[in-house]
Amino acid sequence: MTQSDKTPIPAAAVRTSVRVPLRFGDGYSVDAELVTFHGLVDGAEHLAVRLGDPDQAETPLVRLHSECLTADVFGSARCDCGPQLREAVERIAERGGYLLYLRQEGRGIGLYNKLDAYALQDQGLDTYAANAALGLPEDGRDYTAAAQMLAALGVTRLDLLSNNPDKAAQLRELGVPIRDRVPTGVHATAHNLRYLRAKVEHTQHTIALAELAS
Known part of the structure; x- marks a missing residue:
C-alpha cells in the first residue's frame, strides 16, 4: 500500500515561533527559533528548533x-542522548x-x-529486554506528529541525522521525502557501551562498533 492509498495525515499548523539563544555547558552557543504547533495527532507538546537558515540549504538537515530528561537535563551517561542533542x-x-x-x-x-527499566538493566537485562520484561514495547514511538510538523514547516525534502533506520522507514512510510540518512557521531562511555551495543545488534543502528573499544 502506498501513502496515497492511506488515510491522509491531518494537517498541523504553526502556533507560535519565538527566538531563543541556546547556551551549552561546553561554551557553545547559537540563536534558535522555537516553534510550537496546533493539531498534532497525539496531543503532545512537541517542539521544532529552527537552526541556521533551512531555506538556503540545498537540503535541510x-x-x-x-x-x-535524564541525559538532556541531568547529564546521565547511561545513554548517548545528551551528546547527540x-x-x-x-x-x-x-x-x-x-x-x-x-x-x-x-x-x-x-x-x-524508563527508570523501572533502568532498574532491570542493573540486574543484567539490555534496554530492549527490560522494556519487554515490563510488558512494554521495545520501541513505542510513532512519528506521525513529526511528519505533520515537517509539513507545517514547509519541509519538502530533507537529510535525516540519525543512526536509527526505523526513523527513516517510518517517515518514508508517512510520505516524507528523505534524500539521505546521516549517522551521528559515536558517543561511547564506560557507562553506555552495553546500551550502544544493544542498539547496533538488536535494531541495526549505524554506530561504528569498531570505535567502541571497551
Whole structure:
C-alpha cells in the first residue's frame, strides 16, 4: 500500500515561533527559533528548533530527537542522548535545518517506566529486554506528529541525522521525502557501551562498533 492509498495525515499548523539563544555547558552557543504547533495527532507538546537558515540549504538537515530528561537535563551517561542533542544542534546550525524535540521519553514508554527499566538493566537485562520484561514495547514511538510538523514547516525534502533506520522507514512510510540518512557521531562511555551495543545488534543502528573499544 502506498501513502496515497492511506488515510491522509491531518494537517498541523504553526502556533507560535519565538527566538531563543541556546547556551551549552561546553561554551557553545547559537540563536534558535522555537516553534510550537496546533493539531498534532497525539496531543503532545512537541517542539521544532529552527537552526541556521533551512531555506538556503540545498537540503535541510533534520533530527528527530526523543526527549531524554535524564541525559538532556541531568547529564546521565547511561545513554548517548545528551551528546547527540549537543552534536545535532551544532551540525544543523552549520547547514540549516530543524531539530524536532519529541516528547517520547524512554522510546515512548514514559519517564517512570524508563527508570523501572533502568532498574532491570542493573540486574543484567539490555534496554530492549527490560522494556519487554515490563510488558512494554521495545520501541513505542510513532512519528506521525513529526511528519505533520515537517509539513507545517514547509519541509519538502530533507537529510535525516540519525543512526536509527526505523526513523527513516517510518517517515518514508508517512510520505516524507528523505534524500539521505546521516549517522551521528559515536558517543561511547564506560557507562553506555552495553546500551550502544544493544542498539547496533538488536535494531541495526549505524554506530561504528569498531570505535567502541571497551
